[in-house]
Amino acid sequence: MSLTDTHCHLDFNKFDSDREAVLERAALAGVERILIPGLSVASSRTVVELAAGDQRLYAAIGVHPSEALGWNDKTKGQLRKLKSDAENTDERGRNLENPRPSAPSASHSKVVAIGEIGLDYYWDESPHPHQQMVLQEQLDLAAELGLPVILHMREAKDAPAGPCAEDMLGLLEAWVAGLRAAKSPLAERPGVLHSFSGDLDTARAALALGFFIGVTGPVTYRKDRQELIGALPLDRLLVETDSPFLAPHPQRGKRNEPAYVRLIADKIGSIHSRSLPEIAAITGANASRLFSWDKLA
Numbered sequence: 001m002s003l004t005d006t007h008c009h010l011d012f013n014k015f016d017s018d019r020e021a022v023l024e025r026a027a028l029a030g031v032e033r034i035l036i037p038g039l040s041v042a043s044s045r046t047v048v049e050l051a052a053g054d055q056r057l058y059a060a061i062g063v064h065p066s067e068a069l070g071w072n073d074k075t076k077g078q079l080r081k082l083k084s085d086a087e088n089t090d091e092r093g094r095n096l097e098n099p100r101p102s103a104p105s106a107s108h109s110k111v112v113a114i115g116e117i118g119l120d121y122y123w124d125e126s127p128h129p130h131q132q133m134v135l136q137e138q139l140d141l142a143a144e145l146g147l148p149v150i151l152h153m154r155e156a157k158d159a160p161a162g163p164c165a166e167d168m169l170g171l172l173e174a175w176v177a178g179l180r181a182a183k184s185p186l187a188e189r190p191g192v193l194h195s196f197s198g199d200l201d202t203a204r205a206a207l208a209l210g211f212f213i214g215v216t217g218p219v220t221y222r223k224d225r226q227e228l229i230g231a232l233p234l235d236r237l238l239v240e241t242d243s244p245f246l247a248p249h250p251q252r253g254k255r256n257e258p259a260y261v262r263l264i265a266d267k268i269g270s271i272h273s274r275s276l277p278e279i280a281a282i283t284g285a286n287a288s289r290l291f292s293w294d295k296l297a
Contacts, residue, residue, distance in 0.1 A: 001277045003265060004033045004287045005258040007116075007150065007194050007214060007240035010057070011036055011046045014244045014255055023056065026258035030280065032056060033293065034258050035240075037116040037150050037194075039064040041078045048086050051110035058293060059086070060113035060150050065120040068134040076141055079114075083145055086111045112291040114142040115150025116194060121164040122154040132167060139175045142191075143184065148290055149191035151211075153198065160199040160224075169205050176209045189290050195242050200228055207236055212290055214240045217248035217256065220267045230271045238290070239265045239283045 005026070015022055026034065036051060037060040038044025044061035051059035061082050063071055087109045117138045119131050126134075142149045151172075155162040172190075179187035192212040196203060203213055215237055219225040229237070239261050241247075247256035248263040262276070269279040288294045 001030045001280045002032045002284055003030045003261050003280045004035075004239065004284045005031055005241050005243075005261040006035045006192070006238045006287050006291075007216075008034050008036055008243040008258050009039075009245075010034065010243065010258070011043060011050055012244055015257075022257050022259075023054070026261075027056075029259035029262045031258050031261055033058065033284075033287070035060060035112065035150075035287075035291065037113070038062055039116060040067045040070060041075060041082075044079065044082055048082055048111060052086065057110070058112050058291065059110050060115040061111055062115045062117040062138055062150070063134060064116050065118050065131045065134070065152060066123055066125045068126040068131050071130075071134045071137070076137055079138075079141060080145070083109070083111050083147075112147065112293055113150050113191070114138055114145070114147050115191075116152050117149060118152030118194075119164050119168050120152060120154045121156045121162070122158060124156070128163075128167065132171060135168075135171060136175075139171065143175070143179060143182075143186060146184070146186055148186065148189050151191055151193050153193060153196075155198075158197065160197070161202060165198050165202045169202065172206070172209055172211070189292075192238055192290060195240065195246065196228075200231055203228065203232060207232070212236050212238050212286060214238045215264060215268060216240055216242045217246040217252070217260070217264060219271075220248040220263055221252060226267070226271055229268060234268075234272055234274070234279070234282050235286060237268065237283055238287055239268065239279075 035058045036047040038047050047059040051057040155164045190210050194214040195216040196213045241261050243256040265279045266276045
């Protein structure tokens with residue numbers, strides 16, 4: 001059985017003391033691939049370095065909406081260069097904790113998405129029009145590079161629906177329409193709504209645009225999340241921990257880590273009356289379809 005954690009902030013300092021042990025526990029739990037998203041140019045650089053040093057790890061690069069005030073006229077070029085540099089990096093990358101050569105095909109290219117990007121009206125750390133501009137710039141970059149996007153969306157007061165979802169869907173509808181008009185292959189795999197906390201109408205609108213839905217720890221203890229996931233097709237779901245946040249039951253309240261993705265997958269299985277190995281296989285195939293990492297040899 002092979003599990004995939006499609007969203008884990010393994011670069012955070014909460015993992016500095018035991019990052020290698022965390023990866024070992026993940027391997028024992030059957031987790032074979034982990035995607036680490038960037039939140040800024042600096043953190044994107046770090047996650048690219050981490051991914052280059054371990055064949056189990058992949059990177060996404062981008063600027064999170066909470067970091068949107070740091071966006072300037074050089075940022076897009078810096079992200080573009082990170083992707084280019086990752087493609088040209090010598091394949092003998094080193095793990096930041098324990099130097100170890102990566103697999104021969106691992107570095108071309110370990111950058112498989114643009115993210116974590118999006119809109120956040122909960123923390124409201126920059127004006128909404130500015131967040132939307134930064135998101136649009138990164139959607140354009142994703143189209144240019146042919147990479148799917150990892151999207152953050154959070155409403156004010158954690159409401160299930162509202163202006164954040166409306167603004168997000170408006171931008172995504174126009175972006176996907178452009179991809180389709182250009183006959184871009186990316187139109188078939190535009191991205192994922194990470195740690196989805198919206199309502200069923202928003203989820204269905206995203207599915208109609210070709211997006212996947214990311215499922216995190218709250219599905220193990222929140223009835224509303226269980227009902228929503230039960231209404232969505234398995235072939236459009238991804239399993240993610242969002243470590244070190246959102247630990248699933250019975251680890252709730254503790255630091256989350258990739259090994260716990262097994263608990264999330266198991267809960268999805270119980271909701272859809274499928275076995276854990278079946279859910280692992282389905283969600284793993286979904287992730288491979290979205291991020292194309294099986295084509296990176």
